Amino acid sequence: MTDLRSILDEAARQGLISPEAGGRLLPFLTERGVAVIRPQLALAAEGQAAEGQAWSDTETPRFVRGFHDVLITIGVVVALVGLWGLAPLYAVPPAILVLSEILVRRQRLALPAVGLTIALFCWTFLLMSRVFTPWTSEIGAGLTQFVAGFPILLGVYYARYRVPLSLALAIMSALALALTLLLRLVQWLSGNPGFFVDHLALLAAISLLCALGLFATALYFDLGDRLRRTTRSDIAFWLHLGAAPALLYSTVSLMSFGEGGRIFDLANMSARTPVVVATVAVLMLIGLVIDRRAFVTSGLLSLGVAIFSVFRQGSATVDTYIFTTLIIVGAIVLIIGTGWMPLRRLVLRALPPAMANRLPPG
Template sequence: MTELRSILDEAARQGLISPEAGGRLLPFLSERGVAVVGPQPIRAVEGDAWSDTETPRFVRGFHDVLITIGVIVALGGLWGLAALYAVAPAIIVLSEILVRRQRLALPAVSLTIALFCWTCLLMSHFFPPWTPTSQSFGAEATQFVAGFPIILVAYYVRYRVPLSLALAIMSVLAFVLTLLLRLVQWASGNPAFFLDHPVALALVSLVCALGLFAMAIYFDLGDRLRRTTRSDIAFWLHLGAAPALLYSTVFLLSFGEGVRIFDVGNMSSRTPAVVATVAALMLIGLIIDRRAFVTSGLLSLGVAIFSVFRQGSATVDTYIFTTLIVVGAIVLIIGTGWMPLRRLVLRALPPAIANRLPPG
């Protein structure tokens, strides 16, 4: 009885049923002998479920894909013909129909992204985050970021889309980053402090990237079996945390020499840092069982390998295709050997840590 009540309470917290419906369902199910499965069957299900622990829950069928195509095309046409303010009501109306009523997952993702893009255009209209002549982080950047958490949290409260909460968390950390940058800049008394001390910028960025990764791990540890929306939220946070960690770490290891990570012409000095950082991210992804975390760094790894071959005497075609072969081989090795590699990694970890991670 107690277990059944806790399950219904969890369903109400996730917005699957209303609290009133949960209260009525409890006696209804109890009178008909509905019981909660015991711990042994749960362990059996757990053991069978880890052949693929990261199936995207926002892809449920081609029906969702078809509706999503319609959403993208309709909003794109509206965006081109109508004013910016006319797009937001369209997003809300579509969200009420497709997300709140029909519970379509992939359209919910597309509508969340559309809302994020709309918020970006809206905030940039009132608070341009930077100007061509700007040498400091001013109030405009903070004001620009401040609107994202408010709008995205309100959208999450209404529609419970995991991506909206993940984007809200990322925008909060971006807001904190701008505040930290302005605080350090103000304390130094130098408006161009970060232009003169790029390593300090890299350190502040790395702190915020670690904060984002910590939030992703927090949601992951709260759902070890990957059965609730906490896992979906962690999925999106990991997609953002991996490149944030990569760029800030490489920028720091290269002693602030060049912010543009993808500038191939100046990549040779940073290639070892990129390769080492991506290797570390792959190891972390194996430990926490997040392929999405590994995937986020592969593009930068490709750029690093590309620059290595570019320094030699190979022709353009040669080092482009060689890069593709090397990156493809790495993806295939990690993808096909994910579970055996992860079992090796888990056996090397202390039991206190391994028992809190998804089973291998």
């Protein structure tokens, strides 16, 4: 109460209120529970609130901030689709840049920034597909030049607008470029342009190494922001979203070769179902450890395909194995989703303290 009286007296001395008004305001504010919190106490309270939020959920996506962003993003998508259909391909980038200057650089709208980044990625894909011819059986210069455009354009876009998704896509495309260069080097050393057609296991092993590199990069951003309060966490979110399927498909490809070193085709998908299930289970465990639901979600589609193939090989009708697959995958999602925090606490207790203290709190 003393602090409140001194504040009102100071306001009266500065002419903001009259002394009589200050005298009447004091009991009025006191009766309604108004109190003055010292700055140190306020900072402590904010820290406790932030820490509590971090402990309850550290994976809140910051690119969805309200329906205003959703509405603007819908307008951006509709306008760009219309422009794409009526104007030449080269008319799209100026529109993306103008919208980025207004919506991203000036107004700092998060979800429209994601939409514009995806639009730039799609435009780059179409442009590179027209300029170069990457779709051949041989890993040649066309594929390398096709991939090289992505990290350049997306990196420049990030340097200007600082959109986390653009940096994540630039990193992923840079790793894809490194993969193509490594494959071309191995192909050149072998002297056989169709080397990887006959050595699919080696192709899968190299792809797995690049997928592990992507996962390590995501962890680098993640562990640098343990409580996930900065854009490093947003960058890690997108990197994990790409790392999980990359790890899954490269691991399944490496472990799913039949006779003659040939990978199983889709007709024999049930033959590698145990590999898919085991890989997805490991990914789910990793997702629990690093507290990334996005990492877990990326593998559920492949798990559904694997379960679907098992029922398809049996005598069940089409409706039976489709709906059974949906029930199983849905049950897994519900169990993991509702029990995420208790399961994660169990996992963290089993880890060494030195490792657990570097991870997001559970």
